[in-house]
Amino acid sequence: xxxxxxxxxxxxxxxxxxxxxxxxxxxxxxxxxxxxxxxxxxxxxxxxxxxxxxxxxxxxxxxxxxxxxxxxxxxxxxxxxxxxxxxxxxxxxxxxxxxxxxxxxxxxxxxxxxxxxxxxxxxxxxxxxxxxxxxxxxxxxxxxxxxxxxxxxxxxxxxxxxxxxxxxxx
Numbered sequence: 001x002x003x004x005x006x007x008x009x010x011x012x013x014x015x016x017x018x019x020x021x022x023x024x025x026x027x028x029x030x031x032x033x034x035x036x037x038x039x040x041x042x043x044x045x046x047x048x049x050x051x052x053x054x055x056x057x058x059x060x061x062x063x064x065x066x067x068x069x070x071x072x073x074x075x076x077x078x079x080x081x082x083x084x085x086x087x088x089x090x091x092x093x094x095x096x097x098x099x100x101x102x103x104x105x106x107x108x109x110x111x112x113x114x115x116x117x118x119x120x121x122x123x124x125x126x127x128x129x130x131x132x133x134x135x136x137x138x139x140x141x142x143x144x145x146x147x148x149x150x151x152x153x154x155x156x157x158x159x160x161x162x163x164x165x166x167x168x169x170x
Contacts, residue, residue: 004048004059007039008032018055021062021089023153025160033059033066046072054085061089065096065161073097077105080119088122088153095126096161103130110135117143121150129158 009015011032020028036045045063048056049072057079064072073094080090094102106123109115120137124147127135 004036004040004045005055007036008059011035018059018062021058022086023156025062025157028062028066030062030066030164033063036063037067037069042069042071046075049075049079057084057086058089061086061093064093068097070097073102080109083114083116083119087116087119088125088150089157091119091122091126091150092154092157092161095129095158099129100131103127103132106130107132107135110137116150117146118150121147121152122154123150125151125154126158129162 005018008018012029017032046060048060051057060072060075063069064076076090076093076097080087080094084090091106094106098105106127110120110123117139120139120142124135124137127133
């Protein structure tokens with residue numbers, strides 16, 4: 001992990017550059033992330049998703065969508081299932097990389113009582129990208145602040161990647 005973060009820091013001149021992918025994704029140099037697989041193996045990059053640190057998840061997310069690389073879809077699903085501070089970004093990756101094939105997984109996550117309300121908000125925002133037009137939540141008490149935050153973050157990221165004419169590599 002440290003090698004990848006050090007590479008991003010050296011190329012960008014900023015030790016916290018990777019954090020732009022949280023809320024300022026349109027300020028991210030996608031070419032920098034696209035160059036990661038010229039220095040590191042794709043497997044090494046996706047192994048970041050096995051880390052407990054959400055910062056690692058954010059780097060893998062930005063790489064995957066910048067490259068349109070579908071290889072990491074199962075790792076994104078596993079990380080979302082475990083939980084992550086950046087769950088809205090993980091949902092976006094799953095929806096955009098998996099498209100229709102991700103709809104069943106995301107719908108099942110809506111019914112999972114251990115999934116955060118922030119994640120569920122992100123899932124609702126992402127389902128139309130998976131060609132899903134109807135979904136239901138079976139919550140007794142939904143934390144609307146968390147749900148709204150997840151929905152808003154996912155919507156912002158979905159719009160960004162859609163504007164970039166995102167098209168995953170087959």
